[in-house]
Amino acid sequence: MSDYILRLTIENSAVAFIALTTETVNEAARIHRSSPVVTAAMGRLITAAAMMGAQLKNDSDLLTLSIKSDGPVGGIVATADKNSNVKAYPFVSDVDLPLNSNGKLDVAACVGKGNLNVVMDLGLKEPYVGTVKLVSGEIGDDLAYYFAVSEQIPSAVCLGVLVDRDYSVAQAGGFLMQMLPGASDELITRIEEKLSGFDAITSFYESGKTPYDLAEYFFEGLNYTVTEKTDVNFFCNCSREKVEKALISLGREELAKILNEDGKATLHCHFCRKDYSFDEGDLKRILES
Ligand SMILES: [Zn+2]
Incomplete structure (x- = not known):
C-alpha cells in the first residue's frame, strides 16, 4: 500500500491533513463490487474518516462516520482508528445514475437527503x-457544515475520488484544514480562495503530484511543518472470536431457539463481506460454555 496522510501545522494557527487514499478506496470498491457513483461516495467518506481518525489519541479509539439517507445508496458507514486503518460499507452497492450537469459522478443524487453521524x-x-x-x-460540504455547527471549528474540506472506465479507482484523496482557537480569519480566507480556484484533488494527483506538492500549493510562503506521515490501509478487524462473542450476547434463549429451528447460524461482516458459519456442534458448545 502506498496511501498516506500528512499532518501539518500552519503558522501555529491551523492544523491540516492531506490524504492520498487511492489504493484504500480501490480495495473497498473491490470488496463491495460497488458501482462508480457508490465508489465515489464511499471513497469520500473513507478519506474523511481516515483524516479525522488521524486526530485520535489512543490505539483503541475509533471514529465512525455514518450517513443514513433517502437516496438510492441508502447509507454508508466508514470507520477509522488513529493508525488510519479504515473500513467501510455502502447499504446498496450497485446504484447506477446518469452523470450530473458537470459531467461528474452524481454523488449528491446517490446519497440524497438525510443525516451525517459522527461517533467518537x-x-x-x-x-x-x-x-x-x-x-x-x-x-x-456536509463535513464542513458538521465542523462549523457541531464542533464550532472553522474548517475547509475537499474530498475527491476519480473512478476509471474499468470501475477501478484512478485517484482518491482529501484535504482537511481546521483553524485553532484564536486564529485569524486571514488564513481560512486564503485557503478558501485557493480551494475555489482548485480544480479537483484527483486531477492534482492525476498529474503526478503528491500530498507534499499539495501542501506546497496550499501553504506556499507560509510557515508550515509536516508533523506526521501515517500509512492508510483498508483493514477489517473482524474475527471468529468477535463474531462468537456477538452470538453469545444474543443470550441463552435466543441461541437455543436458533439451534432448535435452524441448527446452524451464519453471521456476515458488512465491512469485509466475510461469512462466519457456526454448525450444530459449534452452537451446542457455545450454549454449554
Ligand atoms: Zn470484517
Whole structure:
C-alpha cells in the first residue's frame, strides 16, 4: 500500500491533513463490487474518516462516520482508528445514475437527503455522538457544515475520488484544514480562495503530484511543518472470536431457539463481506460454555 496522510501545522494557527487514499478506496470498491457513483461516495467518506481518525489519541479509539439517507445508496458507514486503518460499507452497492450537469459522478443524487453521524468512541462510558442534516450530499460540504455547527471549528474540506472506465479507482484523496482557537480569519480566507480556484484533488494527483506538492500549493510562503506521515490501509478487524462473542450476547434463549429451528447460524461482516458459519456442534458448545 502506498496511501498516506500528512499532518501539518500552519503558522501555529491551523492544523491540516492531506490524504492520498487511492489504493484504500480501490480495495473497498473491490470488496463491495460497488458501482462508480457508490465508489465515489464511499471513497469520500473513507478519506474523511481516515483524516479525522488521524486526530485520535489512543490505539483503541475509533471514529465512525455514518450517513443514513433517502437516496438510492441508502447509507454508508466508514470507520477509522488513529493508525488510519479504515473500513467501510455502502447499504446498496450497485446504484447506477446518469452523470450530473458537470459531467461528474452524481454523488449528491446517490446519497440524497438525510443525516451525517459522527461517533467518537474514546473508551469512555459513552461515545461522543454528533449529528447534522446533510446540506448537499456531496459529503465534503456536509463535513464542513458538521465542523462549523457541531464542533464550532472553522474548517475547509475537499474530498475527491476519480473512478476509471474499468470501475477501478484512478485517484482518491482529501484535504482537511481546521483553524485553532484564536486564529485569524486571514488564513481560512486564503485557503478558501485557493480551494475555489482548485480544480479537483484527483486531477492534482492525476498529474503526478503528491500530498507534499499539495501542501506546497496550499501553504506556499507560509510557515508550515509536516508533523506526521501515517500509512492508510483498508483493514477489517473482524474475527471468529468477535463474531462468537456477538452470538453469545444474543443470550441463552435466543441461541437455543436458533439451534432448535435452524441448527446452524451464519453471521456476515458488512465491512469485509466475510461469512462466519457456526454448525450444530459449534452452537451446542457455545450454549454449554
Ligand atoms: Zn470484517
